[in-house]
Structure formats: C-alpha cells, structure tokens
Amino acid sequence: MKIGLIGTGTVGGGVVEILEQKEKEFRDFLGVRLEIACICAKSEEELAPFKAKGYTVTTDAFSMIQDPSIQVIVELAGGYEMPRKWITAALENGKHVVTANKALIAKYGHELFPLAEKNHCHILFEAAVGGGIPIIRSIQESFVGNTVESLSCIINGTCNYIMTRMKESPLSFEAALKEAQEKGYAEADPTFDVEGIDSAHKTAILASLCSRRYVDFESIHVTGITSITSQDIQNAKELDCTIKLLGIFNRVGERIDVRVHPCLISNDHLLSNVNGVLNAVFLRCDNLGPTLQTGAGAGRLPTASAVIADLVSLARRTDSGKSVPLPMGWFNKENAAKLLPMEETEARYYFRFTTRDRRGVLASITGILSENQISIESIIQKNVKDPGKVDIVVITEKTAEKNAVAALEAIDALAEISEKSQMIRFLV
Amino acid sequence: MKIGLIGTGTVGGGVVEILEQKEKEFRDFLGVRLEIACICAKSEEELAPFKAKGYTVTTDAFSMIQDPSIQVIVELAGGYEMPRKWITAALENGKHVVTANKALIAKYGHELFPLAEKNHCHILFEAAVGGGIPIIRSIQESFVGNTVESLSCIINGTCNYIMTRMKESPLSFEAALKEAQEKGYAEADPTFDVEGIDSAHKTAILASLCSRRYVDFESIHVTGITSITSQDIQNAKELDCTIKLLGIFNRVGERIDVRVHPCLISNDHLLSNVNGVLNAVFLRCDNLGPTLQTGAGAGRLPTASAVIADLVSLARRTDSGKSVPLPMGWFNKENAAKLLPMEETEARYYFRFTTRDRRGVLASITGILSENQISIESIIQKNVKDPGKVDIVVITEKTAEKNAVAALEAIDALAEISEKSQMIRFLV
Numbered sequence: 001m002k003i004g005l006i007g008t009g010t011v012g013g014g015v016v017e018i019l020e021q022k023e024k025e026f027r028d029f030l031g032v033r034l035e036i037a038c039i040c041a042k043s044e045e046e047l048a049p050f051k052a053k054g055y056t057v058t059t060d061a062f063s064m065i066q067d068p069s070i071q072v073i074v075e076l077a078g079g080y081e082m083p084r085k086w087i088t089a090a091l092e093n094g095k096h097v098v099t100a101n102k103a104l105i106a107k108y109g110h111e112l113f114p115l116a117e118k119n120h121c122h123i124l125f126e127a128a129v130g131g132g133i134p135i136i137r138s139i140q141e142s143f144v145g146n147t148v149e150s151l152s153c154i155i156n157g158t159c160n161y162i163m164t165r166m167k168e169s170p171l172s173f174e175a176a177l178k179e180a181q182e183k184g185y186a187e188a189d190p191t192f193d194v195e196g197i198d199s200a201h202k203t204a205i206l207a208s209l210c211s212r213r214y215v216d217f218e219s220i221h222v223t224g225i226t227s228i229t230s231q232d233i234q235n236a237k238e239l240d241c242t243i244k245l246l247g248i249f250n251r252v253g254e255r256i257d258v259r260v261h262p263c264l265i266s267n268d269h270l271l272s273n274v275n276g277v278l279n280a281v282f283l284r285c286d287n288l289g290p291t292l293q294t295g296a297g298a299g300r301l302p303t304a305s306a307v308i309a310d311l312v313s314l315a316r317r318t319d320s321g322k323s324v325p326l327p328m329g330w331f332n333k334e335n336a337a338k339l340l341p342m343e344e345t346e347a348r349y350y351f352r353f354t355t356r357d358r359r360g361v362l363a364s365i366t367g368i369l370s371e372n373q374i375s376i377e378s379i380i381q382k383n384v385k386d387p388g389k390v391d392i393v394v395i396t397e398k399t400a401e402k403n404a405v406a407a408l409e410a411i412d413a414l415a416e417i418s419e420k421s422q423m424i425r426f427l428v
Numbered sequence: 429m430k431i432g433l434i435g436t437g438t439v440g441g442g443v444v445e446i447l448e449q450k451e452k453e454f455r456d457f458l459g460v461r462l463e464i465a466c467i468c469a470k471s472e473e474e475l476a477p478f479k480a481k482g483y484t485v486t487t488d489a490f491s492m493i494q495d496p497s498i499q500v501i502v503e504l505a506g507g508y509e510m511p512r513k514w515i516t517a518a519l520e521n522g523k524h525v526v527t528a529n530k531a532l533i534a535k536y537g538h539e540l541f542p543l544a545e546k547n548h549c550h551i552l553f554e555a556a557v558g559g560g561i562p563i564i565r566s567i568q569e570s571f572v573g574n575t576v577e578s579l580s581c582i583i584n585g586t587c588n589y590i591m592t593r594m595k596e597s598p599l600s601f602e603a604a605l606k607e608a609q610e611k612g613y614a615e616a617d618p619t620f621d622v623e624g625i626d627s628a629h630k631t632a633i634l635a636s637l638c639s640r641r642y643v644d645f646e647s648i649h650v651t652g653i654t655s656i657t658s659q660d661i662q663n664a665k666e667l668d669c670t671i672k673l674l675g676i677f678n679r680v681g682e683r684i685d686v687r688v689h690p691c692l693i694s695n696d697h698l699l700s701n702v703n704g705v706l707n708a709v710f711l712r713c714d715n716l717g718p719t720l721q722t723g724a725g726a727g728r729l730p731t732a733s734a735v736i737a738d739l740v741s742l743a744r745r746t747d748s749g750k751s752v753p754l755p756m757g758w759f760n761k762e763n764a765a766k767l768l769p770m771e772e773t774e775a776r777y778y779f780r781f782t783t784r785d786r787r788g789v790l791a792s793i794t795g796i797l798s799e800n801q802i803s804i805e806s807i808i809q810k811n812v813k814d815p816g817k818v819d820i821v822v823i824t825e826k827t828a829e830k831n832a833v834a835a836l837e838a839i840d841a842l843a844e845i846s847e848k849s850q851m852i853r854f855l856v
Binding site: 014018022026029030031126132133134137138141142143144145146212268270273274285286287288289290291292293294295296299301302304305306308309312313316317324326327 | 442446450454457458459554560561562565566569570571572573574640696698701702713714715716717718719720721722723724727729730732733734736737740741744745752754755
C-alpha cells in the first residue's frame with residue numbers, strides 16, 4: 001500500500017520512525033507492505049531530513065493527492081481549513097484517509113464522512129481521540145454487540161497533568177500550568193486545552209460513535225479547569241474525591257446528554273486514579289457492563305502507533321479485495337442527535353461560597369437553596385484563608401441544573417459574598 | 429453469514445439473546461446479516477426452549493459441521509476433547525470458527541491454528557481471554573505497531589473476587605471462597621480457578637500473542653491463592669500494597685518469562701484498584717508505553733458480547749471477498765518460545781515467618797538470608813495472633829528466585845519455625 005504523508009511534525013516524524021522500525025516485520029509477519037511513496041510539508045527545510053534519507057518529498061500536497069499510484073493519504077498537519085481541502089480532494093480521487101486531526105473530524109466530519117461513503121473510501125482516525133487508547137476501534141468493532149449507555153473520559157493530557165499536580169504536590173493552577181508548559185505538556189497559549197475545547201472535540205466524536213448520530217461540538221456545554229482552586233482540590237480530598245476534567249455522554253430516552261466540565265469523582269472509581277498525562281475512557285454498555293481503557297493520550301510514538309494500526313488495518317482490508325468501510329453517514333447533519341439541554345441535566349453539586357461573615361450569611365444561603373428546591377447533603381465551614389474570610393462548602397443532594405444555577409446567581413448577589421462562588425458537579 | 433452454534437449453556441444462550449436483540453441493527457446499520465442456521469446441544473431437553481422459538485436444532489454436531497450452507501461454527505460447549513474434534517472437522521470443511529474456549533486454545537491451539545491457516549479459515553477467540561475486555565483484538569490489531577515488552581493481568585474473576593473480599597471485609601480465604609460460591613462466582617470444585625490453572629491457560633495465550641511464539645501452558649510456573657492468609661492481606665495493606673493473582677509476561681533478551689502467582693502490587697498502580705470479579709490487562713509497549721484495559725472477565729452477556737464482536741468482524745471481512753486470516757502459525761510447536769526458567773527470575777520478596785520465639789530465631793533467619801546473598805529492605809515483627817506465636821515479615825531487595833527458594837527451605841528447617849513460611853513476590 002503506497003502512502004502519501006502530509007505533515008512532518010511530531011506525529012508525522014513518529015509514523016516514519018515506526019514504519020522504519022517495523023516495516024520488515026509487517027511484511028514478513030502480516031504479509032502487509034506499507035510504503036511511504038511521498039512526504040509533503042510546507043517547506044523544503046522541514047523536508048530536508050526526509051529527503052536526505054531517500055524519501056520522495058514535495059511541498060505541493062494537491063499534486064501528491066492526485067498521484068494515481070498512491071492509495072492512502074495520511075494527514076498529520078493540524079489546523080483544519082487546509083486539511084479539509086486535502087481530504088476532500090483525496091476522497092474525490094478515491095483515496096483512503098488516515099488522520100489524527102480531532103478538530104477536523106469534529107468540525108467537518110459531517111461533510112467528509114458522507115463524501116467518503118459516496119466514494120467507497122475509508123476515513124480512519126484512531127489517533128484523533130485518546131492517542132494510544134484504541135477506543136475508536138473498541139466502540140466500532142469490539143463493543144458492536146452493545147448499546148453504549150454512558151461514557152466518561154479523561155481525554156486531555158494537559159488538563160489531567162495540571163489536576164494531578166494540583167492534588168499531589170499541591171500546586172496552584174498557575175504553578176501547575178507553568179510546570180506543564182516547562183515539561184512540554186502544555187502549549188505557550190494553553191487556552192484550547194484548559195478551556196476544555198480540545199476535550200469537547202474529542203467528546204463530540206466519541207458521543208457520535210456511541211449514539212450513531214451527528215453531534216455538533218459547538219452545541220455542547222463546555223467548562224474548563226481555570227476556575228478550580230487549590231482549596232477545591234483540598235476540599236475534594238476531604239470528601240474522598242478527586243477533581244478531573246471529564247467528557248461525558250449519557251443516553252436519556254431518545255435524547256443524549258453530552259458535556260465537558262470538571263467533576264468530583266469518588267476515589268473508589270477507577271477514573272480517580274488515572275494520573276499525569278494519561279487519558280482514560282470509562283464506558284457502560286448494556287451487555288458488557290462497565291469497562292475502562294487507559295493509556296497515553298498524546299505524544300509522538302503513542303499517537304503514531306495509532307496511525308500505524310489504522311494503516312495496517314486498511315492494508316489488510318484492501319489487500320483482500322473490495323473493502324466496505326464502516327457506515328459513518330450518521331456524521332451527516334441530517335442525522336443530528338437530539339441533545340439534552342444543560343438546564344435539564346441533574347447532578348449532586350459541590351458549592352464553595354466565600355464570605356466575610358459566616359453567621360449572617362448562612363441563613364441567607366440555606367434560604368436561597370431551599371427556595372430553589374435544593375436539598376443539602378452536608379455543609380462544611382472551611383478554615384479561614386485570609387483574615388476575615390470564611391469558605392462555606394455545601395454538598396447538595398441530586399438537583400436540577402437550572403435550580404443550581406438560579407441559586408448560585410442569587411447567592412452571588414448577596415452583599416456578604418466576596419468572590420464568585422464555585423460550582424462543581426459530582427460524577428454520580 | 430450462517431452460523432452453527434454448539435452449546436446452549438450460559439454463553440451460548442447469551443449469544444442467541446444478543447443476536448435476537450441486535451440482529452436487525454446489524455443488518456440495517458452494518459449491512460451484516462448474522463443468522464443462526466442450527467443449534468446443537470447434548471440433549472433434546474437443552475434444545476427444547478430454542479426449538480420452541482423456531483430454531484433448527486440437532487444433537488449431532490458432526491452433521492451440522494458438514495452442512496455446506498453453514499459458514500461458521502461457534503463452539504461454546506466447554507471441555508476440550510470433543511471441541512478439538514468438532515473444530516478440526518469444521519476447519520477441514522472450510523468453516524471459520526469462533527470460540528470462547530481458553531483451555532482448548534491453550535492446549536490444542538498448536539494443532540488448530542496451523543490447520544486453520546492451511547484451510548484459509550479464521551479462528552477467532554476474543555471471548556476466551558478476559559471476557560468483555562477486547563485484549564486479543566487490541567494486541568493483534570490496535571497495538572500492531574508495537575513490541576509488547578511486558579504484560580501483567582488479573583484474568584480470573586473468581587480469584588479477584590476472593591482477594592478483594594479478603595481485603596475489604598476482611599474475610600478469611602475460606603469465608604471469601606464460600607461467599608464466591610454462594611454468589612455463583614466460584615464453582616463447587618474451585619480448584620481450576622484458585623490453583624491458577626485457568627489463569628495459566630489465559631496467560632499462555634496472551635504470552636503467545638505478545639511474543640508471536642508458541643507457549644506451552646504446562647511449562648509455566650503456576651502458584652494459586654490458597655496459601656494467602658488474612659494476615660498476609662493485612663501486612664500488604666500496611667505496606668500500602670494489595671495482593672492479586674497475576675499472570676505475567678516479560679521479554680528477557682531472546683527469552684520470555686511467563687508465570688502465574690500472587691503478587692504484592694503498590695496501591696498507586698492501576699491494577700491494585702481492579703476489584704471484585706473485574707479482570708484487567710496491563711501492557712507495556714515500546715511505542716505506546718503503558719496501557720490498561722479493564723472490564724467484566726466472565727458472565728453470560730459480557731462473554732457473549734465478545735463472541736458477537738468476532739462474528740460481526742468475520743462477517744464484515746468475509747462479505748468483502750476473500751479474507752486473509754491473521755497469521756497464527758506461531759502457535760505451532762516448531763515455533764516454541766524459549767522460556768526463562770523460574771529460578772532465573774528476580775523479584776523483591778515478601779517473606780512471612782511464624783515462630784514461637786522471636787529473639788532466638790531472628791539471628792538465624794538473617795544469617796540464612798545473608799548466606800544466600802539476600803539483602804533485607806525491612807523487617808517487621810507482627811502482632812501475636814496465638815499466644816506464644818510471633819510473625820516476622822521480611823521485605824527483601826531485588827533477589828534471584830533460586831536464592832529466595834534456597835533461603836526459604838533452610839529457614840523452614842529451623843526448629844523455631846512453627847508453620848510453613850510464606851513467600852510472595854512484588855510486581856516491581
């Protein structure tokens with residue numbers, strides 16, 4: 001199988017490296033021949049080390065895509081406007097596509113998958129979600145005899161590293177972010193990760209796979225981790241919980257509930273112990289029950305390893321005659337999922353209120369909660385941080401989101417409340 | 429795809445149930461038509477409920493196997509002498525095979541896989557190891573761009589249930605076994621599970637997949653969990669560890685190290701928190717790094733769900749023309765792995781010695797350990813259980829197995845040692 005590779009960055013370089021390591025093994029052991037026919041990058045400089053090794057190189061992606069000897073385009077360039085054009089051209093030229101581009105799949109999957117289907121081409125994207133965790137293949141193939149009832153995932157390594165260091169060390173959010181940046185686990189501009197956008201792309205893709213419906217990632221509720229304080233982490237510890245940024249999918253009758261936000265997870269849940277840059281996906285299926293997969297969520301070789309798995313799978317399928325791609329037409333907007341509005345969700349809530357005067361305000365807070373039909377499970381007065389400041393932590397029983405939001409707004413309007421109050425949902 | 433099903437027990441019934449649930453979905457969504465053409469069991473009584481629903485039934489497996497309209501035989505009968513004959517006949521008749529029979533694969537894989545290869549037939553066995561955990565497909569397909577460096581697995585739900593209850597409750601081994609039997613998690617004769625034989629079958633299969641060599645399960649070291657006492661569990665807790673029965677695979681140069689025995693696992697390792705009847709497989713790969721998969725290891729619908737995944741995969745492959753099975757010739761005895769002898773392994777060890785007189789014996793014990801080149805990491809004198817009895821727990825530094833065994837033998841020969849001493853390896 002002849003491959004046209006676009007992108008010579010971290011993952012692209014990793015794919016070339018693994019193919020050099022294992023190409024002979026694939027040939028001898030699997031009878032699969034994977035050959036990089038051409039490598040494309042933006043500049044001659046980026047291509048120079050590959051040219052020096054004898055690879056055919058180009059800076060013209062479209063001419064490579066039109067090369068009739070190439071059967072599959074591997075897109076590892078990042079961004080999405082150019083990849084969208086390249087992949088459209090590849091599919092129109094009858095070429096299969098392997099990509100690690102979650103933003104592209106989340107944003108333009110609804111036009112690319114129907115096009116692939118029309119042209120009898122595969123788009124494989126195991127590397128796009130969870131790096132080395134084979135979650136796409138698991139949902140599509142291994143768990144095919146199941147209906148996925150719910151999914152919770154730790155799907156952004158940057159956020160998980162920050163949350164882990166805030167708990168372990170303990171560091172402040174800012175210090176943990178700085179450490180992540182120094183170690184190369186966070187970008188100079190970390191917005192995309194810490195605001196939950198990357199998690200939303202991946203969660204939308206997983207929710208699509210689980211529901212077999214189009215999920216518009218722009219319609220799902222997203223809260224990042226920037227408002228989580230060391231005090232919240234410490235309070236969670238005292239509740240025998242850990243705070244993680246989760247992507248969540250639930251079936252609720254005919255509708256689905258998809259969201260990304262920090263969660264308090266009980267320490268006896270397997271997800272609570274997935275630390276550092278590791279990712280994890282916890283699924284609950286009708287026949288299988290609960291399953292968890294964890295592994296590297298990003299990085300050169302783990303992500304490249306997922307691309308290689310897609311390439312080997314494609315080669316094995318296409319080598320044995322015509323190959324019918326898995327139906328992905330449900331990424332089509334006409335097949336959109338009905339999303340449960342956030343205000344209709346329910347959870348147990350952790351509230352943290354900061355006040356100057358505990359005695360006066362407690363009656364007001366509990367009054368507002370009561371007016372909003374919120375039952376209190378426990379109240380903890382926390383140690384004073386600054387002189388004259390008191391934290392009050394309230395854990396609620398199961399509450400409707402709209403009531404929680406209304407109560408929080410009313411409490412934040414009290415004169416005695418000195419900072420914006422915190423609200424974090426429990427996983428269960 | 430027309431299916432001949434042998435076995436109407438727990439898993440066989442589950443397969444029929446899931447096909448009834450999802451057959452329409454497979455047809456509409458995947459374009460895959462799975463049809464149970466015939467069901468075979470030992471007696472008319474077992475077949476009666478299926479016959480009542482309109483299925484074609486038979487008590488003659490061989491006539492079903494020879495039916496030219498059937499493309500795949502699903503073997504869920506258990507045992508191994510008859511399944512060996514059925515599957516041999518099926519392969520000779522050019523039929524694919526799906527089985528959940530780990531004992532059969534471990535014992536006769538070396539003759540069945542080469543026969544399958546000769547006849548261009550698939551043998552799929554996802555359900556044989558780890559029930560609902562898609563570990564076979566993950567190793568063969570998702571991790572194909574990797575060399576598996578090591579594997580540790582909790583692969584027997586009965587033992588994991590017992591170890592969990594001994595820790596949580598805490599119960600004695602006998603009480604935990606009794607509870608497992610009452611809940612249907614252990615057989616009336618639990619030997620096969622608690623002595624580690626079932627784990628050895630599964631570990632041998634996984635080691636074969638990881639090494640791509642034939643691994644004779646009868647050559648691997650197996651210790652079960654029957655000697656683990658409540659005191660050991662308690663001591664492990666104090667060391668911030670959990671005891672689990674593990675299947676282990678390591679690459680050691682050109683040889684492989686495969687064994688099954690209880691291990692002390694540090695509580696910050698993900699495996700330590702896999703509880704109850706759950707199974708888990710922890711892998712370390714060259715490119716991917718560490719990964720863990722956990723889920724139901726047994727049970728009607730989880731196991732049936734793995735059989736269904738194999739059937740759908742087979743239907744999708746064979747529907748699209750000729751399909752090349754994955755090479756499995758390495759199950760052939762000519763391709764046997766070189767096993768590292770147990771005495772050449774190394775570990776940190778937990779020893780528990782029971783004595784009547786601590787002061788006198790401690791010098792003898794430490795003397796013997798020293799003579800055997802064993803360095804001590806820590807010594808803990810444990811509370812007296814019976815009047816006049818003292819437990820001495822010794823944690824060693826990394827030690828050669830042959831030295832540990834020699835020291836233990838010498839210590840057990842001391843007059844002051846009143847019970848057979850305990851030896852448990854640390855995972856790392």
